[in-house]
Amino acid sequence: MYIQLLPASAAAFAPRASVNVVLGSKVEPWLTQTLKRINRVNRPLNSVPQHHKCLTETLSSPNAIWTLASLMLPKTPESDFKRDANNPLVEASMNYDFVHVEAYVVHVDMVLRNEVTYKLTKDTVEALVDFHKKVYCVDAKANTYDWTDKERQCKKLHDDFIQDINKFVFSTHVSALEGLEEGGAGELLCGKSEEVTNEIKALMKPLLLSPSPCxxxxxxxxxxxxxxxxxxxxxxxxxxxxxxxxxxxxxxxxxxxxxxxxxxxxxxxxxxxxxxxxxxxxxxxxxxxx
CATH class of the missing domain: 3.30.1140 (Ribosomal protein S3 C-terminal domain)
Incomplete structure (x- = not known):
């Protein structure tokens, strides 16, 4: 286990800032080819500082938003589902919707860990928090028996999710930058989207009885x-x-x-x-x- 060193912009509730890029003494050929492919203007890429400047400016652009995954989530609590027994596809389209998990790069390390780290955008965080409050928690309360402090425990469950989803960052191998597109945007390749999906779902914890002995x-x-x-x-x-x-x-x-x-x-x-x-x-x- 290692301690991951990230910039302050990766902390929970921190605003977006310029990407922190750490390059080695030698630049990988694939990075040079990627930067040349996505830039309309032919920028000089003959040295490490030139690569550093180009990559930092590209990933720090306001339009440099990555799509990490797409989640199919219920629009409403299960009790409010619209039913159509004759056409399951229509029923699914009426009750479910896609939430695109979007993020931006906060850190690129091509020296120690060879990792790129993403943080969720504000819009994505708000969409997931809204779903957790209006759908997930409502279903959780409906599907569990009643006890004395159930409402308090449900509120704590939602408050913990708010903290966890704002702290959430996803790190993967730096080769993910090969998915860079024009303007600094991109998508995760090689099945990494499934990892993001599983990690976000793991933050949605079950509603349980308080372990307090009293x-x-x-x-x-x-x-x-x-x-x-x-x-x-x-x-x-x-x-x-x-x-x-x-x-x-x-x-x-x-x-x-x-x-x-x-x-x-x-x-x-x-x-x-x-x-x-x-x-x-x-x-x-x-x-x-x-």
């Missing part, structure tokens, strides 16, 4: 009379499952017996102990000594 996480225990018989243990287990199910209301917990530990000793004061655990929403466990 509040909704607290559960009451059912006390059973001491019993060493198998029937007594089963009665306690069934009573406790009913109590947990009545508290969660809409959630049917999945019972998982983690195991038994038998304590054996030469003295008569030790006895066997059993523990039953339930898997609850949010990754929490609920245990009852039997």
């Amino acid at each position: 509040g909704q996480g607290a559960r009451s225990y059912v006390h059973c009379p001491p019993s060493t018989s198998v029937s007594g243990e089963q009665t306690c287990l069934q009573a406790d499952v009913a109590a947990v199910d009545s508290e969660t209301n809409s959630f049917d917990p999945q019972i998982r017996c983690i195991g038994q530990h038998n304590r054996k000793s030469t003295t008569s004061t030790h006895h066997n102990e059993q523990f039953a655990f339930w898997s609850l929403p949010g990754g929490m466990s609920y245990g009852v000594p039997l």
Whole structure:
């Protein structure tokens, strides 16, 4: 793992600035050919400084916007979908739309990492934030059961996404600059768009129960009379499952017996102990000594 050194313009919420370009003592032939191809005016490219100036000016142009990927996202929450059972293609066109993920270059490193780094444009960030708020979060709330601080947790989910999408940068091999077009724009080649799509989707996290031990996480225990018989243990287990199910209301917990530990000793004061655990929403466990 390495520490990626990026200019201040790559930070979250930072405005666009001139591209930071770092070239080596020798320029690769493909870069020279690319710069000659995209420039209408024949600029001298006989030295490293000339390449540096040409590449910096080209990528810093306001029109130098790259298309990293295209996402097909729902226009509305699922509950508002328009249905057409006879024509699935028409139904898809009515309910989904393409969001083009556009970005600009903030850093070119052809010395240490041989990487080019992109940052999302303001319009792309706003489009993704709007989708996350009006569609993704609405569906997430509709598809999960209710709990005490669900609204607060959903708001936190959206706030975290705003931070993450503004911090998002995508780095790939510097050979991606071979996709440069006139004016400094371009598209990612060689399947890199799929990587961008997967990384952005990974920022859209599921709505989960707060892991806080207080509040909704607290559960009451059912006390059973001491019993060493198998029937007594089963009665306690069934009573406790009913109590947990009545508290969660809409959630049917999945019972998982983690195991038994038998304590054996030469003295008569030790006895066997059993523990039953339930898997609850949010990754929490609920245990009852039997």
